[in-house]
Amino acid sequence: MKLHRLSATETELHRDNDVIFFSYDTPVAFFQSGKGYFRTDTPFSKTTSRHINTWLAGRKAQVVAQEQVEAFLN
Numbered sequence: 001m002k003l004h005r006l007s008a009t010e011t012e013l014h015r016d017n018d019v020i021f022f023s024y025d026t027p028v029a030f031f032q033s034g035k036g037y038f039r040t041d042t043p044f045s046k047t048t049s050r051h052i053n054t055w056l057a058g059r060k061a062q063v064v065a066q067e068q069v070e071a072f073l074n
Contacts, residue, residue, distance in 0.1 A: 010051050013073075020073060023051040029061065030072050037061035040069050 004012040011022040017033035029039040029052050039052055039061040 006055075009047075010055070018072075020069075021052070021055045023048040027069050027073060028052055028066075029055060030069060032072070038064050038069065038072075040064065040066045042066040 002014040004014060006012060009024050013020040013022065013027075019031040020027050021029040021031075023044065026044070026048070028042075028044065028048060029037065031037050037056060037059050039056065041063045042065075043049075
């Protein structure tokens with residue numbers, strides 16, 4: 001695993017070929033190799049929404065429950 005700080009409030013956790021994106025200290029989106037991008041369905045602040053949209057950069061992402069985003073950490 002490798003932690004990559006994108007900014008003071010945005011972080012990526014790289015695990016093998018997968019990536020988990022954190023806004024502040026909350027995992028809110030991820031990339032799963034072979035399956036694509038996923039984003040939380042939970043409404044967070046405008047800033048966190050902007051972080052997610054910037055991280056996805058126009059890529060299509062499936063919307064999943066926040067619990068599924070958190071479960072992907074395990």
